Amino acid sequence: MRADLLAAELPDLDEALAAVDAFDEVLAGGLLRPQPAQAAGLNALADAVAGSPIAALVAEAAEKAAAGVAGEEHLVALAAGRTALFGAVHDAVLARVDEATGRPREAAPPFEPGAPLPVNLLASARAWLCDVARAGWRGMDHELAATAAPVVSALLPSAELRRLAVLLDGFAAELAASCPGRTLEQIPLRRWADLWARGMLLTQPGAIAAAGAAAESAAGAASTALTGRLLPLGVDLHEHATGVQAQVHAVFEPADGGPARLVRASVSAPKPDTVVGAGAWQLLRPHLSLLAAAGEGRAMELTGMPVTDEGDLLWSDDRAHVGESADVFTTARVALPAVRSGATAPLDRHPTRIAEPVLVEGYTVDGSGAEVAFVIGGERLAVDTGRVPAASPLTPQAVAGSRACVGLLRWDAGRFRLQPLAVQSAAKSKAAVAQAGAWAGGTSDKNAAKAEKAATDAVTVLRERAGRLLRS
Numbered sequence: 406m407r408a409d410l411l412a413a414e415l416p417d418l419d420e421a422l423a424a425v426d427a428f429d430e431v432l433a434g435g436l437l438r439p440q441p442a443q444a445a446g447l448n449a450l451a452d453a454v455a456g457s458p459i460a461a462l463v464a465e466a467a468e469k470a471a472a473g474v475a476g477e478e479h480l481v482a483l484a485a486g487r488t489a490l491f492g493a494v495h496d497a498v499l500a501r502v503d504e505a506t507g508r509p510r511e512a513a514p515p516f517e518p519g520a521p522l523p524v525n526l527l528a529s530a531r532a533w534l535c536d537v538a539r540a541g542w543r544g545m546d547h548e549l550a551a552t553a554a555p556v557v558s559a560l561l562p563s564a565e566l567r568r569l570a571v572l573l574d575g576f577a578a579e580l581a582a583s584c585p586g587r588t589l590e591q592i593p594l595r596r597w598a599d600l601w602a603r604g605m606l607l608t609q610p611g612a613i614a615a616a617g618a619a620a621e622s623a624a625g626a627a628s629t630a631l632t633g634r635l636l637p638l639g640v641d642l643h644e645h646a647t648g649v650q651a652q653v654h655a656v657f658e659p660a661d662g663g664p665a666r667l668v669r670a671s672v673s674a675p676k677p678d679t680v681v682g683a684g685a686w687q688l689l690r691p692h693l694s695l696l697a698a699a700g701e702g703r704a705m706e707l708t709g710m711p712v713t714d715e716g717d718l719l720w721s722d723d724r725a726h727v728g729e730s731a732d733v734f735t736t737a738r739v740a741l742p743a744v745r746s747g748a749t750a751p752l753d754r755h756p757t758r759i760a761e762p763v764l765v766e767g768y769t770v771d772g773s774g775a776e777v778a779f780v781i782g783g784e785r786l787a788v789d790t791g792r793v794p795a796a797s798p799l800t801p802q803a804v805a806g807s808r809a810c811v812g813l814l815r816w817d818a819g820r821f822r823l824q825p826l827a828v829q830s831a832a833k834s835k836a837a838v839a840q841a842g843a844w845a846g847g848t849s850d851k852n853a854a855k856a857e858k859a860a861t862d863a864v865t866v867l868r869e870r871a872g873r874l875l876r877s
Contacts, residue, residue: 406763408781410505411814411821415497421490422819424453428487429594432601435541436470436480444471447483454486462486480535484605487598492754498816502761503746506814511666513748514714522565522613529556530569531608534601537580542597545586553577569607576600599755606752630709631718633660634728635668636736637699638762638811639826640842642685642794649676649685651845653695654762654813654826656740657707666745667762670695670718679863683796683844687857688864690845694722697846704728716747733827733840737764737811760813765823772805779810779823789815792824794841798850799825803839806830 427446434443447467454463463486466479475483503510533553540549553573560570579597583589607613636656643650650673657668672693676685690696698705706728711719741764749758765786768779777788788810790801804810807828815822827840848854 406765406781407505407507408784408786410501411786412784413501415501418494418497418819421453421494424449425487425490425598426594428483429598431470432538432598433542433592433594435539435544436475437473437539437541437544439471439473447471450483450486450490453490457489459485459489477531477535480538481531481605481609484602487602488606488752488755491599491756492751495749495754495756495759498756498759499749502759502814502821506761506763507742508744508746510746511714511748513751516751522610523563524610526556526559526563526566527569527608527610530560530573531605533573534604534608538601541586542580542583542592542594543586543589545580545584547581547584550577550581550584565613569604569613572600572604572607576604599757612752629712629714631657631659631668631712632708632710633706634658635695635705635707635725636731636740637695637702637704637842638733638736638741639813639840640696640699640845641760641792641813641824641826642796642841644685644794644796645676646678647676649674649688651686651689651693651696651842653693653699653842654760655695655699656736656744658740664745665740665743666716667747668712668716668718670720672696672720677863680859681795683848683850683854684857684859684861684863685796686845686847687861690847693720694725694727695720696842698727699842700840700844700846702730702732704731714748715750715753733811733838734764734809734829737762756816759816760824762811762826763814763823764809764811766809768808768810770805770807777801777805787820787822788812789817789822789824796844797839797841798843799828799839799841803830804828 427449431439431443431446434440447470451464451467454460459482462482466475466482469475469479470483533556536549536552537545554577557570557574557577560566560573634657636658638654638656641652641654650671652669652671655668655670656665658665670693672689674688674692676688680688686696695705705725707725710721710724713719741762746761765779765781768781771778771780771785777790778785779788788804790804793799793801793804804825807830809829810823810825811827813824813826815824825841827838829836829838831837844850
């Protein structure tokens, strides 16, 4: 991997992000009574997309919003303009990743709107988001945040609308926890604007159906079913107070001898806040046999496993069985250089989604600053040890003592960073490997075993209490 390309500046990137930041400041103040500074932010967004097919729509929307008379269609256009800018940033960053790794990438499928969903439910969600934009983050109060509840309740019964419902529910909860907005010392401008713009686009007829079309087609079409060998590269664990998710990154080698490709398999589960550390694995393990295989360093043989255009496996344990041993670093050295990367769906083009598996070797570790960095050919590559899960033997100390690393290359805060999934170090003249998902299938580590037992006891008690409540 060419670290010099990752360190080089991307043309026009700062200008695009500056336009996004200017618009995000507009949302902070709200569009009910826009001030001159907000008009400048709106114009910056319009200027940034001036050469695009939506230029006229965004320019008109910016003019109406600056005058305080923006309708729903104008706010949708502004959300589309902001999303288009981040899509351009995503494409530029991903092109640089492909250049640095030298890997080919599959072409993105064209956007095809799906069947329209209930217009009244989408309109109610859009109306709430428009009210939020007019009030702005500093004008947010508990009453406005609470008006999302009936909208979410109406959306949740429909499986097709559940993605939008979950987004609105989480967004409204964050806003409610920060009310009143005028007292906030610091506002997560980009995060809230991301959620707002995403929600606005998902309220458009056909958008949600299109986002789920790839998964539906993969589940029902033999041409998108995979048969061959799956070689795990690592597990990315995401934890929240009330939920946990594990995503396994892997290389798939088709049985017919076709080109290998990068794929992912994910599993999520609700989590009591009393379950911490290694206890999270037991909540996920029963739902994805691949976790045990990844933790034990074994391949899996797939037969007719559905996959989306982006490389997400629609996992079914009936279509997989455990295969032979598969060393992570052997897989990375042999398969990663020529593997094909997956495409990104048009509505999902955002730089925060970039997580490309890479192998890094021949580096020196620089831990003299506030963060660990790998120095490759004289160039520094920051290492995000904060993403290393506590529920694993992979520690910042193991990273600092490593000589090879398999990780996810991400783009964060205007620069590339590496999230370690597995590291290899020399211990007593023998290569030692520490993986983030080593405990996914179980562990003999004393402290981890105690955490799993505590989690088992906590979940058992909660299930008994829930059963009594249902019977009463």
